Amino acid sequence: MTTQGNDRYRPPLAKLPSWIRPGTLDTYLLGQTIPPFVIAVSVVLIALLLERLLVLLNVLASEASPFFTLLRLLADLMPHYLGLAMPAALCVSVFTVIRRMSEGDEIDALMSSGVSLARICRPFALTGAAIGLLSILLYGYIQPHARYQFREGFYFASHAGWAPVLQSGMFASPSPRLMLTADHVSHAGSQLKGVFIRDLGEGKERDITAQTGSLRTDAAKGEVQIELFNGSILTIRPGVQPTVTTFDHAQRLISRTNKATFRNRGDDERELTSRELARKIDAVRHAAKAEKGDTSQDTDTDLMPAPEASTSNDIPLTNMRAELNFRLARSLSIPFIPVLATALAVIGKRRRGSAGLAVAVLLLVTYDHILQLGESLIASGKSSPLLVIWLPTVVFCTACTLLLLFRASILPIRRSRPALPPTGAAGNVVEGAR
Known part of the structure; x- marks a missing residue:
């Protein structure tokens, strides 16, 4: 016979340690935090993307790039701005x-x-720790790939040449010697009616008309071709009588883009993942030791640099060290942001307002600029990561913790002064009461 205690249901979260198991208070606090967090992330992302959207629109509109290219570039920017938001x-x-x-x-x-x-x-600190772990993945692996994809997409969008995007009744010039227009355009500029083309190439003029036509794009070859149906060609040569040729179906090459493939990922340290940065740093160090003769291993094996370090465009060691330390410092600082916000948000009973949020934002912006300055100093070889990256990080994290302990009265910094004895009339009343 089994007892009732053995049949009692235990929730899955009950198996967690008590210090990490969410209780009623934790659930309440996290439930209150999620809505403003989602709203704040959305507002910051929209603000940052709108600023970049205006720049991309100017560039892509001049190249007549499709709207899908703009959406793809904005999607590649999301990991970068999410790390800021x-x-x-x-x-x-x-x-x-x-x-x-x-x-x-x-x-x-x-x-x-x-x-x-x-x-x-x-619960806020644990949430910050979870976001910090997520930021390690975001800063170290997702952002490098997204940054390369954005640069690749932007390069092809800005060097795509003429794109087959037509509007009804408007003239398009794929090249200086070619002009075309159509009375009616449908299906996103691919189906044409009432087509007229003027070609001034090869020392002659050819005026082509057709009842219908269609534009076809070969992305692999970088070619734009037009198919014409039921039309005629008027050819005018200098000193020769013009000729007219009719056709039922004709195909013509409109433009050809000779674009080379984009470079491989890894020419910039910000395009390398954290693991790739660590491997390259280790490879460069082994190569430096091999040149100085500090290693006693076999030359054909241990002294051979890694494949990543043997590229033609090697990244300086200082740049890679600066980028790797900067990523780690930013990720490790995130769990202490809610600690700072909690300490500055508490106000006295008789005070209904303070500049706590402004102070928090000012501290975070200043700290981020200090890290960026430290990254620049490390990249230039003028300082050590321990001095300009990790020292400010330790100071920031320690200051946030001490401020919370002080506001929680766990670590009193100022001693409370004993009350002074009453004087004057109040003192006489007290003495009389005794």
Whole structure:
């Protein structure tokens, strides 16, 4: 006979350690944080993409590129801007939730019941840690591939030459000696009616008319061809009587783009994944040791540099070190952003407003610029990563933690002064009461 306790259902999350298992308070706080986080990410992404959208529209419109190319380029930009939007949205959402709870005396009620501010911040810190792990994948693997795809797509879009995008009644010039128009255009510019073409090439003039036609594009060959049906060709040569030729079906090459293939990925350190950067750095170091004769291994095996380091366009070692350290420092700093937002969002009982959010944004922007400056100094070979990347990172993370502990009264920095004895009339009243 089994007892009732053995048949009791245990949720899957109950098997997790107590310090990571979400409780009622954690669920409530995360539920309050998700909506503003999603809204903040969306707003920041839209703002950043709109700024780049205007630039892309000017370039692609001049090249008559299709709308699908614009959407593809914007999709390639998403990982880069998502890496900027997530930390900012995390800070804003956590600050909004804690400030609303502080103004509604929810923070005071929780702290009066024995829940510290550090305990309130725990689900936010764990969320920041999860976003930090995601950012390692985003910064180190997704962004390099997306950056290369964006550059490749932008190169082909801006060097595509004439694109077969026509409108009814408008003239198009695929080349200086060729002009064509159509009375009616349908199916995204591919089906034509009432076609007229003037060709001034080969020292003669040819005026071609056709009842219908269709444009066909061969992306592999970079060619644009037009098929004409039921038309005529008027050929005019200098000193020769013009001739007219009729046809039922004719095919003509409109334009040909001699475009070379885009370069391979890896000419820029920002196009390399974190693993590729680490391998290249290790390969360059082994090659440097081999040149100095510091290694005693077999020359044919251990002293041979890695294939990634033997390319014709080698990236400087300082640039690769700067990029790798910059990525890791940004990812490891994200879990401390909600800690900073929580500490700055709590306000006193009699204070209904402060510049906490402005201070948080200012600190984050300053910290990010310091990391960028450190990356530049490392790339130029003027400083060490420990001094200009990891020292600011340790200072930032430590300052965020100490500020939260101070606001939670776990680490009091200022000692409370004892109350002074009453003086004057108030003192006489107290003495009389004694």
